[in-house]
Amino acid sequence: MTRPTPAPEDPSEHPSERPVEPLAGDVVAWPAPAARGPVRGTVRLPGSKSLTNRHLVLAAVADGPVTLRGALVSRDSALMRAALESLGARFEDLPDGGLRVHPLPLGKPLEGEVEVDCGLAGTVMRFVPFVAALRPGRVRFDGDAGARVRPMAPVIDALRRLGVTVHEEGEPGLLPFTVHTPPDAATVAGGPRASEDGAAGAHSPAAPVPEAAVDAGASSQFLSGALLAAAAMPRGLRLRHTGATVPSPEHVGMTVAVLRSLGVRVEQPDATSWTVAPGGIAAHEAAIEPDLSNAGPFLAAAAVTGGSVTVPDWPTRTTQIGDRWRRILPAFGASVALTVDRTDRSRAALTVTGGTRPDGTALVTGARDVADTAELAPTVAAIALLAEGPTRLTGIGHLRGHETDRLAALAAESARFGVEVDEQTDALGFPGTDASGPLTPAVAQTYHDHRMATFAAVVGLRVPGTAVVDVATTAKTMPDFPAMWTSLVAPAAGADEAGAL
Numbered sequence: 219m220t221r222p223t224p225a226p227e228d229p230s231e232h233p234s235e236r237p238v239e240p241l242a243g244d245v246v247a248w249p250a251p252a253a254r255g256p257v258r259g260t261v262r263l264p265g266s267k268s269l270t271n272r273h274l275v276l277a278a279v280a281d282g283p284v285t286l287r288g289a290l291v292s293r294d295s296a297l298m299r300a301a302l303e304s305l306g307a308r309f310e311d312l313p314d315g316g317l318r319v320h321p322l323p324l325g326k327p328l329e330g331e332v333e334v335d336c337g338l339a340g341t342v343m344r345f346v347p348f349v350a351a352l353r354p355g356r357v358r359f360d361g362d363a364g365a366r367v368r369p370m371a372p373v374i375d376a377l378r379r380l381g382v383t384v385h386e387e388g389e390p391g392l393l394p395f396t397v398h399t400p401p402d403a404a405t406v407a408g409g410p411r412a413s414e415d416g417a418a419g420a421h422s423p424a425a426p427v428p429e430a431a432v433d434a435g436a437s438s439q440f441l442s443g444a445l446l447a448a449a450a451m452p453r454g455l456r457l458r459h460t461g462a463t464v465p466s467p468e469h470v471g472m473t474v475a476v477l478r479s480l481g482v483r484v485e486q487p488d489a490t491s492w493t494v495a496p497g498g499i500a501a502h503e504a505a506i507e508p509d510l511s512n513a514g515p516f517l518a519a520a521a522v523t524g525g526s527v528t529v530p531d532w533p534t535r536t537t538q539i540g541d542r543w544r545r546i547l548p549a550f551g552a553s554v555a556l557t558v559d560r561t562d563r564s565r566a567a568l569t570v571t572g573g574t575r576p577d578g579t580a581l582v583t584g585a586r587d588v589a590d591t592a593e594l595a596p597t598v599a600a601i602a603l604l605a606e607g608p609t610r611l612t613g614i615g616h617l618r619g620h621e622t623d624r625l626a627a628l629a630a631e632s633a634r635f636g637v638e639v640d641e642q643t644d645a646l647g648f649p650g651t652d653a654s655g656p657l658t659p660a661v662a663q664t665y666h667d668h669r670m671a672t673f674a675a676v677v678g679l680r681v682p683g684t685a686v687v688d689v690a691t692t693a694k695t696m697p698d699f700p701a702m703w704t705s706l707v708a709p710a711a712g713a714d715e716a717g718a719l
């Protein structure tokens with residue numbers, strides 16, 4: 219991350235290094251830095267969580283070694299790496315920062331029972347069970363307490379339909395469970411691929427393509443998990459979504475795009491069906507885009523302070539939902555400029571400049587209706603809380619099954635800042651400060667949710683005295699968040715630049 223002003227030499231100058239406020243037990247709160255003026259700077263983001271964990275899975279089931287560049291290093295990617303390692307993949311950190319992945323032996327029985335810790339990572343708990351079914355054996359899945367309440371039934375049902383036994387230890391449809399893939403699981407594990415197999419038998423070209431039906435109404439990750447593993451299934455897969463709508467359809471689009479970029483044939487005969495052809499994934503190299511969802515809090519810092527923040531290496535074509543910041547932020551009065559790199563037109567720099575009044579102070583308008591913000595919703599909620607006019611976030615009911623029930627958490631934390639939010643089953647209404655009055659400082663709870671921590675950090679920019687409990691939870695996707703945030707919004711050496719907000 220860089221700023222126009224030099225980084226402070228003494229890290230103790232950073233508010234993030236100040237003594238933290240002790241709370242009950244071991245819990246400590248991080249004093250969120252308030253903006254001393256319009257936030258200005260440039261922020262370089264680490265790799266996308268969603269792209270990293272897709273590429274890790276596809277590398278692990280490839281036919282030869284894979285080199286990944288720009289992969290995220292965070293709790294979710296470490297959990298994915300450990301899970302794939304326990305299934306037989308090997309990872310090598312290269313001296314140049316790249317990651318070499320040596321794939322797992324597809325179809326070969328596992329030696330002994332394997333344990334996979336999903337942590338709180340949706341991509342691990344929804345993608346890896348399908349990967350486990352590519353090797354005969356027993357694999358037990360469990361995770362954090364918060365993971366044990368996240369919906370898993372469609373994954374379990376789909377695996378059962380593919381001939382895999384799943385034993386749930388507690389409540390049906392939830393972690394923990396054990397995936398038991400028999401050696402003769404006709405549909406998924408073992409044997410040569412249809413394209414290589416001239417003989418009749420379970421894996422012959424004449425054998426039907428296995429089918430799975432998934433209701434992805436609670437999470438797009440159910441579809442993505444099946445599609446990713448299907449690339450390595452001996453006969454491919456026909457997959458159908460049976461529910462009404464898919465939340466975060468962009469993430470399914472991302473899965474299909476990544477598969478196609480690696481040469482996998484994926485057809486979509488209609489809006490709710492996919493066919494993945496067998497044929498496998500050759501050895502390859504892939505570069506991972508920066509995380510545009512995690513760009514959100516930094517861009518929001520510009521939007522809510524009348525400042526200006528630039529994110530370099532913004533891809534000009536991307537499947538990341540974070541590209542939507544270019545549409546969302548103008549709805550709150552910010553302006554957005556994408557400056558395409560002249561020598562490499564696939565890259566650009568995105569600059570967001572917050573709205574200001576004639577006297578230069580920040581002006582954040584309400585955005586009225588913002589639909590389907592998916593994982594961007596907590597950051598949008600922070601801006602909406604600080605906006606003057608009302609904003610309604612709709613189509614976000616499935617966020618109740620995320621790291622925490624995000625609708626309930628956002629309503630509870632807004633109340634802590636003194637604002638009553640209209641919480642509906644799948645929507646949140648923010649009144650705007652013209653109606654609610656100024657926010658009051660609070661010690662914000664984060665519910666083990668990285669995006670609740672960044673929500674509170676954004677609010678804290680305009681509410682001095684805000685503290686964030688367990689800011690370390692941002693390590694799920696952005697371990698350097700506290701330091702990155704502090705050096706952008708409250709750099710010691712930049713204090714004299716501060717103006718009115």
Ligand SMILES: O=C(O)C1=C[C@@H](OP(=O)(O)O)[C@@H](O)[C@H](O)C1
Binds near residue numbers: 267268341437438439
């Ligand atoms: O496939 C992915 O990488 C993701 C899909 C989405 O999940 P849901 O469809 O469960 O919302 C998103 O919210 C999550 O952060 C990442």
Ligand SMILES: C=C(OP(=O)(O)O)C(=O)O
Binds near residue numbers: 338593620621695
């Ligand atoms: C919903 C999210 O994560 P997960 O991949 O754990 O579902 C998220 O990062 O906002």
